[in-house]
Amino acid sequence: MVRWTDKERSTIRALWEQINIDEIGPEALRRVLIVYPWTERYFGTFGDIFTVTAILQNSKVAAHGKVVLKAVGQAVENMDNIKDTYATLSRLHYEKLHVDPDNFRLLADCITIAVACKLRSALDPQAQAVWQKFLSAVVDAMSSQYY
Amino acid sequence: MLSKTEKELIVEIWERLTPVAEYIGSDALLRMFASYPGTRTLDINPGSAHLLSHGKKIVLAIAEGAKDISQLTVTLAPLQTLHAYKLRIDPTNFKLLSHCMLVTLACYLGDEFTPVAHAAMDKYLSAVAAVLAEKYR
Ligand code: HEM
Ligand code: HEM
Ligand code: HEM
Numbered sequence: 001m002v003r004w005t006d007k008e009r010s011t012i013r014a015l016w017e018q019i020n021i022d023e024i025g026p027e028a029l030r031r032v033l034i035v036y037p038w039t040e041r042y043f044g045t046f047g048d049i050f051t052v053t054a055i056l057q058n059s060k061v062a063a064h065g066k067v068v069l070k071a072v073g074q075a076v077e078n079m080d081n082i083k084d085t086y087a088t089l090s091r092l093h094y095e096k097l098h099v100d101p102d103n104f105r106l107l108a109d110c111i112t113i114a115v116a117c118k119l120r121s122a123l124d125p126q127a128q129a130v131w132q133k134f135l136s137a138v139v140d141a142m143s144s145q146y147y
Numbered sequence: 148m149l150s151k152t153e154k155e156l157i158v159e160i161w162e163r164l165t166p167v168a169e170y171i172g173s174d175a176l177l178r179m180f181a182s183y184p185g186t187r188t189l190d191i192n193p194g195s196a197h198l199l200s201h202g203k204k205i206v207l208a209i210a211e212g213a214k215d216i217s218q219l220t221v222t223l224a225p226l227q228t229l230h231a232y233k234l235r236i237d238p239t240n241f242k243l244l245s246h247c248m249l250v251t252l253a254c255y256l257g258d259e260f261t262p263v264a265h266a267a268m269d270k271y272l273s274a275v276a277a278v279l280a281e282k283y284r
């Protein structure tokens with residue numbers, strides 16, 4: 001289990017309060033598809049996501065980005081139990097979606113960059129460090145049901 | 148592979164950042180030290196002359212390499228030897244610094260650090276890292 005200091009908890013809470021799910025979610029998923037195009041293969045049901053313009057305009061990408069960020073919000077609410085919180089979701093990505101777990105880290109990196117573009121100076125080096133510790137816990141939990 | 152448009156975008160961004168090279172480079176180093184304590188083999192204080200001069204050199208080297216990416220191996224050859232043979236920097240550290248550099252650019256450029264700019268820069272910094280780590284084996 002990941003341990004958190006009071007300072008880390010308050011840093012995550014303060015960052016999360018400034019994060020607009022409807023903005024960061026779509027932006028993060030778009031970035032993962034644009035920066036790491038091989039991730040497109042998992043989203044066969046999303047229609048045209050084969051050019052930058054198509055990705056930026058695709059409403060299913062935007063909607064799904066919000067779904068993903070809402071799931072990140074559940075981890076913020078359950079910082080002491082991220083692994084159990086994500087058990088079902090992890091199993092879904094492994095058994096049904098067959099998502100290679102390396103992609104979780106790529107998505108986490110894109111979430112960080114999307115957050116950085118919006119929060120700017122609020123995501124200073126110390127805040128970034130805590131934020132990435134948190135996202136690492138999310139990535140580990142998403143990978144926990146893989147065998 | 149970087150397209151012509153991506154190469155132009157990369158040059159444009161680094162030319163724009165050259166005047167603030169000290170800030171950009173030291174911010175990226177501070178982020179690396181804060182997020183990956185394993186890289187922190189030296190106590191460097193924010194704003195210290197040492198940190199600023201380190202930061203500036205990194206950014207100038209990256210900006211210089213961007214001017215002709217097809218010649219990256221040649222431009223970075225002295226740094227390749229330095230990092231691989233003399234300093235023996237762990238190759239994974241290049242990835243960590245690249246990621247932190249992307250976060251620095253995102254914070255500095257805000258919405259101007261578009262997904263397209265992000266994709267181009269990620270590819271370019273991976274290429275720089277690959278060159279710097281190439282002589283390892
Ligand atoms: C931080 C990591 C991630 C989180 C928290 C997350 C969260 C979610 C959630 C909440 C759902 C909806 C599940 C449901 O409908 O019950 C979902 C579906 C899905 N995820 Fe993820 N996900 C993550 C990473 C990824 C990655 C990296 C990929 C692929 C590159 C991916 C591909 C998919 C796909 C293809 C679906 C089904 C989409 C659909 O057809 O509606 N996920 N994810
Ligand atoms: C983990 C990373 C690093 C460590 C542990 C490190 C360590 C050191 C140490 C111990 C010194 C001597 C310090 C002194 O006497 O004040 C030094 C000097 C120097 N370092 Fe670094 N360094 C690091 C990264 C870098 C980077 C990334 C650059 C260049 C981009 C760089 C460029 C220099 C230069 C030019 C000097 C000599 C100039 C001066 O004394 O101000 N260093 N470094
Ligand atoms: C994008 C990747 C990098 C670039 C472009 C870069 C660039 C440079 C440059 C220009 C110098 C100064 C060389 C000189 O003064 O002749 C230098 C030195 C140095 N670099 Fe790097 N660097 C990178 C990554 C790293 C990483 C990841 C580390 C360690 C974690 C590192 C550690 C050092 C150290 C310790 C020195 C000091 C050498 C000395 O003066 O004794 N560098 N680097």
